[in-house]
Amino acid sequence: MENTKEYTNGEVTIVWKQALCTHSANCARGLASVFKPKEKPWIHPHGATSEEIIEQVAKCPSGALTAYYNKDKKE
Numbered sequence: 162m163e164n165t166k167e168y169t170n171g172e173v174t175i176v177w178k179q180a181l182c183t184h185s186a187n188c189a190r191g192l193a194s195v196f197k198p199k200e201k202p203w204i205h206p207h208g209a210t211s212e213e214i215i216e217q218v219a220k221c222p223s224g225a226l227t228a229y230y231n232k233d234k235k236e
């Protein structure tokens with residue numbers, strides 16, 4: 162998809178699909194150390210643990226955010 166960005170901390174990768182994001186800022190409220198809408202890049206994958214990231218990504222209401230463990234992507 163167009164304008165898909167990926168941010169990894171080496172263990173998990175956050176995938177953000179800009180076109181789907183409704184800018185509800187749920188992510189910024191829930192995990193402000195990672196999601197910083199006023200900054201560029203706005204996602205800081207080192208700002209929290211992988212578990213916290215996975216948990217917050219699951220709460221994105223629009224489906225713009227997804228995440229995967231890097232180890233799961235490798236064959």
Ligand code: SF4
Nearest residue numbers: 182183185186188221
């Ligand atoms: S929670 Fe999802 S839809 Fe809302 S601002 Fe974050 S990425 Fe965008």
